[in-house]
Amino acid sequence: MTAPLGVILAGGRAARMGGGDKALLDLGGRPMLAQVIDRLAPQVAAMALNANGDPDRFAGFGLPVIPDTVAGFPGPLAGVLAGLDWAVERGAGHIVTVAADTPFFPTDLVARLVAGAGAAPIALAETASGLHPTFGLWPVALRDDLALALADGVRKVAAWAQGAGTCRVRFGDRPRDPFFNVNTPEDLARARAWLAEEET
DSSP states (O other): OOOOEEEOOOOOOOOGGSSSOGGGGGGTTEEEEHHHHHHHHGGGGEEEEESSOOOOGGGGGGGOOESSSSSSSHHHHHHHHHHHHHHHHHHEEEEEEEETTTOOOOTTTTHHHHHTTTTEEEEEEEEEEEEEEEEEEEGGGHHHHHEEEEEEETTOOHHHHHHHHHEEOOOOOOOOOOOOOOOSSHHHHHHHHHHHHHOO
Protein backbone atom coordinates (compact mmCIF):
# COMPACT_ATOMS: atom_id res chain seq x y z
CA MET A 1 0.00 0.00 0.00
CA THR A 2 1.28 3.46 -0.85
CA ALA A 3 1.31 5.98 1.99
CA PRO A 4 -2.25 7.07 2.76
CA LEU A 5 -3.39 10.65 2.95
CA GLY A 6 -4.07 12.19 6.35
CA VAL A 7 -7.30 13.94 7.34
CA ILE A 8 -7.52 15.88 10.60
CA LEU A 9 -11.10 15.93 11.88
CA ALA A 10 -12.02 19.33 13.34
CA GLY A 11 -15.64 19.60 12.29
CA GLY A 12 -17.29 19.42 15.72
CA ARG A 13 -18.90 22.23 17.67
CA ALA A 14 -16.87 21.88 20.91
CA ALA A 15 -19.94 22.28 23.11
CA ARG A 16 -18.17 21.16 26.30
CA MET A 17 -15.47 23.79 25.73
CA GLY A 18 -18.05 26.53 25.30
CA GLY A 19 -17.97 26.47 21.51
CA GLY A 20 -15.31 27.71 19.11
CA ASP A 21 -12.38 25.79 17.67
CA LYS A 22 -10.67 23.43 20.09
CA ALA A 23 -7.95 22.97 17.51
CA LEU A 24 -6.91 26.60 17.94
CA LEU A 25 -6.57 26.48 21.73
CA ASP A 26 -3.10 27.15 23.08
CA LEU A 27 -1.07 24.09 24.00
CA GLY A 28 2.56 24.67 24.85
CA GLY A 29 2.59 28.12 23.29
CA ARG A 30 1.18 26.88 19.98
CA PRO A 31 -2.28 26.00 18.68
CA MET A 32 -3.20 22.41 19.49
CA LEU A 33 -3.68 21.88 15.75
CA ALA A 34 0.01 22.60 15.19
CA GLN A 35 0.88 19.79 17.61
CA VAL A 36 -1.42 17.41 15.72
CA ILE A 37 0.03 18.42 12.34
CA ASP A 38 3.57 17.81 13.59
CA ARG A 39 2.65 14.27 14.66
CA LEU A 40 0.77 13.35 11.52
CA ALA A 41 2.87 14.96 8.77
CA PRO A 42 5.76 12.43 8.80
CA GLN A 43 3.30 9.54 8.61
CA VAL A 44 1.26 10.45 5.51
CA ALA A 45 1.72 11.53 1.90
CA ALA A 46 -0.32 14.74 2.30
CA MET A 47 -2.81 16.24 4.73
CA ALA A 48 -6.11 18.07 4.78
CA LEU A 49 -8.23 19.56 7.56
CA ASN A 50 -11.91 18.74 7.82
CA ALA A 51 -13.59 21.81 9.30
CA ASN A 52 -16.80 23.76 8.79
CA GLY A 53 -17.37 27.49 8.67
CA ASP A 54 -14.92 30.12 7.44
CA PRO A 55 -11.75 28.34 6.28
CA ASP A 56 -9.69 31.52 6.56
CA ARG A 57 -9.23 30.99 10.30
CA PHE A 58 -6.96 28.08 9.43
CA ALA A 59 -5.05 29.86 6.66
CA GLY A 60 -1.81 29.94 8.64
CA PHE A 61 -1.48 26.16 8.72
CA GLY A 62 -1.04 25.66 4.99
CA LEU A 63 -3.56 22.82 4.68
CA PRO A 64 -6.52 22.47 2.36
CA VAL A 65 -9.71 22.84 4.39
CA ILE A 66 -12.47 20.45 3.39
CA PRO A 67 -15.95 20.98 4.88
CA ASP A 68 -18.61 18.36 5.50
CA THR A 69 -20.77 17.68 2.47
CA VAL A 70 -23.63 16.57 4.73
CA ALA A 71 -25.54 19.38 6.44
CA GLY A 72 -26.33 19.70 10.12
CA PHE A 73 -23.05 18.72 11.81
CA PRO A 74 -23.74 14.97 11.59
CA GLY A 75 -20.46 14.09 13.30
CA PRO A 76 -17.12 12.48 12.45
CA LEU A 77 -18.51 10.14 9.78
CA ALA A 78 -19.23 13.19 7.65
CA GLY A 79 -15.60 14.19 8.08
CA VAL A 80 -14.49 10.75 6.97
CA LEU A 81 -16.66 11.09 3.86
CA ALA A 82 -15.24 14.54 3.12
CA GLY A 83 -11.76 13.08 3.43
CA LEU A 84 -12.56 10.21 1.09
CA ASP A 85 -13.97 12.66 -1.46
CA TRP A 86 -10.74 14.66 -1.24
CA ALA A 87 -8.65 11.50 -1.60
CA VAL A 88 -10.55 10.49 -4.74
CA GLU A 89 -9.61 13.81 -6.34
CA ARG A 90 -5.95 13.06 -5.60
CA GLY A 91 -6.09 9.47 -6.87
CA ALA A 92 -5.34 8.00 -3.44
CA GLY A 93 -6.57 4.64 -2.22
CA HIS A 94 -6.77 5.28 1.54
CA ILE A 95 -6.94 7.96 4.18
CA VAL A 96 -6.06 7.92 7.84
CA THR A 97 -8.14 10.12 10.12
CA VAL A 98 -7.07 11.68 13.40
CA ALA A 99 -8.93 14.01 15.77
CA ALA A 100 -7.79 17.62 16.08
CA ASP A 101 -8.31 17.58 19.85
CA THR A 102 -6.05 14.57 20.53
CA PRO A 103 -2.47 15.89 20.61
CA PHE A 104 -0.61 12.82 21.93
CA PHE A 105 -1.59 10.13 19.42
CA PRO A 106 1.18 7.66 18.48
CA THR A 107 3.93 8.70 16.09
CA ASP A 108 3.65 5.24 14.50
CA LEU A 109 -0.14 5.34 14.24
CA VAL A 110 -0.35 5.04 10.46
CA ALA A 111 2.23 2.27 10.12
CA ARG A 112 0.48 0.20 12.77
CA LEU A 113 -2.99 0.71 11.33
CA VAL A 114 -1.75 -0.31 7.88
CA ALA A 115 0.10 -3.35 9.24
CA GLY A 116 -2.79 -4.37 11.47
CA ALA A 117 -5.55 -4.07 8.90
CA GLY A 118 -4.87 -7.43 7.30
CA ALA A 119 -7.73 -8.39 5.01
CA ALA A 120 -10.16 -5.98 6.70
CA PRO A 121 -11.02 -2.86 4.70
CA ILE A 122 -11.00 -0.61 7.80
CA ALA A 123 -8.60 -0.51 10.76
CA LEU A 124 -9.49 1.39 13.95
CA ALA A 125 -7.32 2.20 16.96
CA GLU A 126 -8.11 0.65 20.33
CA THR A 127 -6.65 0.86 23.84
CA ALA A 128 -7.66 -0.65 27.16
CA SER A 129 -10.17 2.20 27.53
CA GLY A 130 -11.98 1.11 24.36
CA LEU A 131 -12.27 1.86 20.66
CA HIS A 132 -11.12 5.21 19.26
CA PRO A 133 -13.07 5.32 15.99
CA THR A 134 -11.89 8.75 14.84
CA PHE A 135 -8.42 7.21 14.46
CA GLY A 136 -8.78 4.92 11.51
CA LEU A 137 -7.58 3.71 8.13
CA TRP A 138 -10.35 4.06 5.54
CA PRO A 139 -10.41 2.84 1.91
CA VAL A 140 -11.69 5.11 -0.84
CA ALA A 141 -13.56 2.06 -2.17
CA LEU A 142 -16.12 2.44 0.64
CA ARG A 143 -16.89 6.10 -0.16
CA ASP A 144 -20.22 5.44 -1.90
CA ASP A 145 -21.37 3.04 0.85
CA LEU A 146 -20.60 5.66 3.48
CA ALA A 147 -22.46 8.37 1.56
CA LEU A 148 -25.55 6.14 1.40
CA ALA A 149 -25.30 5.33 5.11
CA LEU A 150 -25.12 9.00 6.05
CA ALA A 151 -28.10 9.75 3.80
CA ASP A 152 -29.98 7.01 5.67
CA GLY A 153 -29.25 8.69 9.00
CA VAL A 154 -26.31 6.61 10.25
CA ARG A 155 -24.16 8.71 12.61
CA LYS A 156 -22.13 6.32 14.78
CA VAL A 157 -18.63 5.82 13.40
CA ALA A 158 -18.02 2.47 15.07
CA ALA A 159 -21.41 1.05 14.09
CA TRP A 160 -20.94 1.78 10.42
CA ALA A 161 -17.28 0.76 10.38
CA GLN A 162 -17.93 -2.57 12.03
CA GLY A 163 -20.72 -3.29 9.57
CA ALA A 164 -18.36 -2.53 6.69
CA GLY A 165 -15.61 -4.77 8.07
CA THR A 166 -13.15 -3.59 10.70
CA CYS A 167 -9.96 -4.75 12.34
CA ARG A 168 -9.18 -3.33 15.79
CA VAL A 169 -5.50 -2.43 16.24
CA ARG A 170 -4.43 -2.40 19.88
CA PHE A 171 -2.18 0.36 21.21
CA GLY A 172 -0.65 0.55 24.67
CA ASP A 173 -1.83 3.10 27.19
CA ARG A 174 1.23 3.62 29.39
CA PRO A 175 1.96 6.05 30.94
CA ARG A 176 -1.35 7.42 29.61
CA ASP A 177 -3.85 6.70 26.88
CA PRO A 178 -2.31 8.22 23.71
CA PHE A 179 -5.81 8.95 22.42
CA PHE A 180 -6.69 11.23 25.32
CA ASN A 181 -8.74 14.05 23.86
CA VAL A 182 -9.40 17.58 25.06
CA ASN A 183 -13.12 17.98 25.68
CA THR A 184 -13.24 20.28 28.71
CA PRO A 185 -11.16 23.07 30.28
CA GLU A 186 -9.95 20.49 32.81
CA ASP A 187 -8.75 18.25 29.98
CA LEU A 188 -6.86 21.18 28.46
CA ALA A 189 -5.11 21.88 31.77
CA ARG A 190 -4.13 18.21 31.99
CA ALA A 191 -2.79 18.22 28.41
CA ARG A 192 -0.73 21.35 29.15
CA ALA A 193 0.77 19.69 32.21
CA TRP A 194 1.64 16.53 30.28
CA LEU A 195 3.24 18.50 27.46
CA ALA A 196 5.32 20.46 29.97
CA GLU A 197 6.50 17.14 31.46
CA GLU A 198 7.52 15.88 28.02
CA GLU A 199 9.52 19.01 27.33
CA THR A 200 11.52 18.92 30.58
